[in-house]
Amino acid sequence: MNIDSRAVVRTPEQPALRSGALQLKEVRKRFLFDQRELTVLTGLNLDVHPGEFLSIVGPSGCGKSTLLRLIAGLDDDYEGHIALDGSRVAGTSLERGLVFQDHRLFPWMTLEQNVAFALIRRDMSAAARDRLVREHIALVGLSGFEQAYPHQLSGGMSQRAAIARALVNEPKVLLLDEPFGALDALTRVHLQTELQRIWMSQGSTMIMITHDVDEALYLGDRVAVMQAHPGRIAHIVDVDLPHPRDRAAPLLHRLKDDILAELTATDAPRSEAVVPLTRRRSG
Amino acid sequence: MSAARIDEATLRRSVMVASPLAVLLAWQVLSAARVFPPEVLVSPQAVLAAFGQLTASGELARHLGESLQRLLWGFSIGSGAGLLFGLAAALSPTFARLFDPLFQALRQVPVLAFIPLLILLFGIDEVFKIVIIAKAAFFPTALSTLDGVRGVPKAWFEVARIYRTPLPSLVWRVLIPATVPAVLSGVRLSLTRAWLVLVAAELIVADSGIGQMMEMGRQMFRLDVVMVGVVVCGVIGFALDRGFVLLQARLLRWRAQPAGAAA
Amino acid sequence: MSAALRSYGAGLPARIALGLLVPLALILLWDHQARHGGEHAFAFVSAAQVAGALRELWQSGDLLTAYGNSLRNAFGGLFWGSVTGLAVGSAMALLRPVDWVLTPLYHGLRQVPLLGWLPLIGLWFGSGDLSKVIVVSLSAFYPAVLYTYEGLKGVEARMLEVGQLYRLTPWQTFWRIRWPSALPSLFTGLLQSVAFAWIATIGVELLFPTGFGLGTVMQHGQLQARLDIVVVCIAVVGLTGFAINLLVARLSRHALRWRPVRT
Known part of the structure; x- marks a missing residue:
């Protein structure tokens, strides 16, 4: 091979x-x-x-x-x-991170809170957490939308947010379950x-x-x-x-x-x- | 795995039967041990005996008959009027504009607050009780009819227009099936409210009826009679609601059954 | 589009006028009956008399005292009923054995019309404020249990899976997923609890005329055939109910601002 x-x-x-x-x-x-x-x-x-x-x-x-x-x-x-x-x-x-086909963002949390959700069980300072969240929101190109609620995001933006949430832990493996299946061409x-x-x-x-x-x-x-x-x-x-x-x-x-x-x-x-x-x- | 699930279902069912029985048993034990004096906690047997006595003397049947008759009249008039009002308001914008403020204002006032006013206007006879029950039954039916008729999708009327459906068919085939479910759930609420208000009105002012029987029991410190009243009230309330749900299910047979529940 | 807007603007005063037509006509008829006397002249009071009664009640301080007492009973009952309802509903939703034990009891007791408990509670706790607060609590308790239970049970499995993925502890799962997803249901429950608590407050005050609340004032007004006083009280009761509803609706809109606005 x-x-x-x-x-x-x-x-x-x-x-x-x-x-x-x-x-x-x-x-x-x-x-x-x-x-x-x-x-x-x-x-x-x-x-x-x-x-x-x-x-x-x-x-x-x-x-x-x-x-x-x-x-x-x-x-x-x-x-x-x-x-x-x-x-x-x-x-x-x-x-092991996972991105679902339906973005599964929590409607009652802002984008920032949704991404930070993945870090609940991680032991780190608030500053480090904020930095990670900010970086990953930037990584998926959503800077400026940190305070938006999921219902204010388009389908594509929601899926980017879901990817940011899955990546913020820096997982060894990222699993993606038809992540773009519900989006337009x-x-x-x-x-x-x-x-x-x-x-x-x-x-x-x-x-x-x-x-x-x-x-x-x-x-x-x-x-x-x-x-x-x-x-x-x-x-x-x-x-x-x-x-x-x-x-x-x-x-x-x-x-x-x-x-x-x-x-x-x-x-x-x-x-x-x-x-x-x-x-x-x-x- | 499936064995564990069956076990849990059995356990659940037995607990659900056992818990009311346990309460009954605790009641029996407490009253037998005389933890409280009998005028505070009568024994289950005493309540049963009072029930037997009230039944044998025909007293219970008389009170219940009076109450149910009032309920029938008040509920029929109230929900009937509510149905007509809701229809008129949904179909005629002018009617809706004329009556909407009054309707909304009266809706805000708890029905029990009208009792003193209605007593002054109608005295304490049957008319008063029927009016108050009708008032209680009016609003839920009126509201649900209004919403139900207004909620019929415009698209269905367009379909009817394309096929040039005549008016009677439109009403019978489209309008009624489309609105009946919403209306019925309002009528069900009307029935519950009517029963609640009936008992309240009879407690406050009446010379007969199940509420009056309880109020007399209270004034004469007959805890057993009061308990009989409470239980009978509960059973009747439950039976009325169940009966209505069964009727509803029959009337709405055409609706899609949830998968697996199909008969 | 702009034409529609203009016609809407022009129609607005006309619409308001139309809405005032019926209440005005009723008031005039009422006033006329009161002045010129008819068969039930004693039962009708003129608008001036009602205004006079309002002034009288206001100046003597009775209205304010009674209003304060009623509000205190209502909020006391609402508080205790909601808090216990929240606790019981949560326990039922989260612990299956509790669910099994309490579900049959809850549904059994709920069948008795609320005020039907009054004679029994009166015998046990007297006809003072304690009994009143208990009945009002009960009225707030039922919806609180039901909507807490349904809200917490109704959380979507797919949302819980996200919690599982990020290894949340049971407590974190409750606090961050179950609880917020139950909030809309909890507010629906609160809205009902508030409405029922206010109705129940007036009901108990009418039935137990000890103490001094709005219901008591109405009851006295009725006994003295002072319809003007009764009408003033009904207006206060109605406006209060309206105001509390508005307040809760505002509160829930604020707490649920993350939800898309439905049109």
């Missing part, structure tokens, strides 16, 4: 590196639903390298979000092994560029789930393609392009065609049979 060389190509300005390696071994997740057992994820193996940007794409119902919740520690009930820098994941931790493109910039300057490991193959390829060092019923990783695509990237790069288009072909060819017949009519279109 030539991952290490790619990491060097990507971020020559980053320190040689550090932690943030995530390891998943034979992860399996089952739900009990109506007395019936439902296997959502099975035989899932994944190595995420420190500082890497990994995108995960897949049809709806392939267990992408479940996978992210397991890594975040919101759900502890799984079989197999998930470890960050060698220690097993148990419960949530400030080392233009805002989306804009925020993708922003996220790339943030990732390059921050250097934490990021794992992003998305429906959007363009987005996955534009941002990811690698793209994991998942399949459903039961959820598993079909294979991983390397995207051998340095960051920052050009959306028009021919390689991205070629890879996109490949991934789309794969997603539609192998998944469609199975999901026809299993996914109920009403949910099929959202895939």
Whole structure:
């Protein structure tokens, strides 16, 4: 594997590196639903390298979000092994940040208070806290909106605020669960560029789930393609392009065609049979 | 995991049955041990005996009959008038402008404050009681009708216009189904208020009725009679509300049932 | 747009005039009845008489004393009822065993119309201020429990998950997530508690004419057939209810200013 060389190509300005390696071994997740057992994820193996940007794409119902919740520690009930820098994941931790699809800012807190919320359990002086909050609000380009309430922010601004909240702890791994799924196409493109910039300057490991193959390829060092019923990783695509990237790069288009072909060819017949009519279109 | 959940549900149900029983038991123990003198805490048996006596003599039935009759009249007149008022105010802006200030002003005054005024105007006979109950029942129904009719989305009228729906069909097929749920929840509140005010009015001035029975009990230090009254009031109030909810559910069968609750 | 605005501006005085029409007509009719005497002449008082009664009550200091006493009872009851209601509602929402034990008791006791408790409380605690404050507290207690419970229970799981993500302690979760998300519901409860406390205050004063409150003054006015006094009291009661409502609404708007303004 030539991952290490790619990491060097990507971020020559980053320190040689550090932690943030995530390891998943034979992860399996089952739900009990109506007395019936439902296997959502099975035989899932994944190595995420420190500082890497990994995108995960897949049809709806392939267990992408479940996978992210397991890594975040919101759900502890799984079989197999998930470890960050060698220690097993148990419960949530400030080392693992998460950005939800719905921004989940608290409506009764200002932007500043929402970002500071992530630091409640951190032992630090008020001054240090303020500085961190200010820096991260600046990082996502929201300086000047510190006192605004969430209802005064646009969808894109709210999602930036949510990213600032997740990053203010300087987590080793940042998990993003379709962070731009609810935004309009233009805002989306804009925020993708922003996220790339943030990732390059921050250097934490990021794992992003998305429906959007363009987005996955534009941002990811690698793209994991998942399949459903039961959820598993079909294979991983390397995207051998340095960051920052050009959306028009021919390689991205070629890879996109490949991934789309794969997603539609192998998944469609199975999901026809299993996914109920009403949910099929959202895939 | 599912076993644990079943256990919790059973536990919950048994606690919810046990807790009123425990209160009853504590009451029995306290009165049997004579922690308080009997004129302060009568025993459950004494209350039961008083209930039996009041039932056998027909006294309870007479009081209850009087009360329910007043309730029926006052509630029907009040919520009926409220319905008409709400409809008129929602459909005619002029009517709304004419009566809105008066309506809002009267709404601010707690209904019980009208009791002395109404006694002076109507005396202490049946008319007074029916008027006060009607007043209590009027406002919730009027308000919910007003909101309900005004809240019908304009888009539905536009749909009706596109299909050139005749007026009777518009009223019957669109207006009524669209407003009935809101109106009914107002009527339900009217019923609760009417019962509350009825008991209050009878406590203050009456020669019969469940409230008067309790007030007489108080004046004659018959704690057992008062307790019977309290329990009967509660049971009737509960039964009225339950009955109404059942009726409401029947009238609103067409509404989408929450998933899983479909019959 | 500007045309609509202009027509609105021009229509405004006309609208106000229209709104005053009915109350004015009623007052005139009333005045006429009082002066020229009809069948119920004794029951009607002229506007001048009402003004005279207001002056009389004001100068003797009775109005102010009675008003002060009523307000004290109302706020005392509101305070105790809200505080206990808040505590009980929180305990029920946060601790499941408490919920199981108290839910059936709460819903059972709530069925009894509020003033129906009066005879019982009168027997236990006499007909002094203590009994009054207890009944008023009870009236504020019911909504406080209900809305505290629903507010705290209604917090969204997705919001709690954010707390879990940042490893909040149970206390931090309560204070930073549950409590603020329950605030809108708590204010709805407070609004109801205030309204009920004021109604209950007047109700108990009418029924227990010991002490000296607005209800007592009305009761005396009624016994002396002084309709002018009764009308003055009704106006004061109504205006006070209106003012307290306004105050709470302001307060809640301020406390909930983080919410988007709904149009």
